[in-house]
Amino acid sequence: MNASFTIGSLLLDRLYKLGLHHIFGIPGDYVLTLFKLLEESPIRHIGTTREDCAGFAADAYARIHGIGGACVTYCVGGLNMVNAVACAYAERSPVVLLSGSP
Structure with a gap:
């Protein structure tokens, strides 16, 4: 197994394959x-x-390509995503939101 293998690299690899x-x-x-x-x-x-x-860009991308993704930081960054994520959820648009935390 590669020494640089991490959960983050596994996640990105899986998202790419999707x-x-x-x-x-x-x-x-x-x-x-x-x-x-x-x-x-x-x-x-x-x-x-x-x-x-x-x-909203991730939502539009998902509607065109089948999956969309957004990556933002903790707290206000994630909170600013609420409307876009709610919109994607209501329209059944497959959006993945990645956010960090302390």
Whole structure:
């Protein structure tokens, strides 16, 4: 087994195999390790200006490609995603939200 194998790398590998090739979001304190793993994975990060923009972009991406993803930091970052995630849930749009915590 590879010494650099982590839960984060396993998660990104599985999401890629499910068809997630782009992820939207904003790097922040508690997800910097995950963003470092994203640099090494085939999943391309697309930066957004706000967390809600990442959520709505992930929703639109999911409706087109079958799965969408967003990665934001803890607290306010995750809280700003509520409307976008609720919208995706109501429309049965498969969006994965990744968020860190202390």
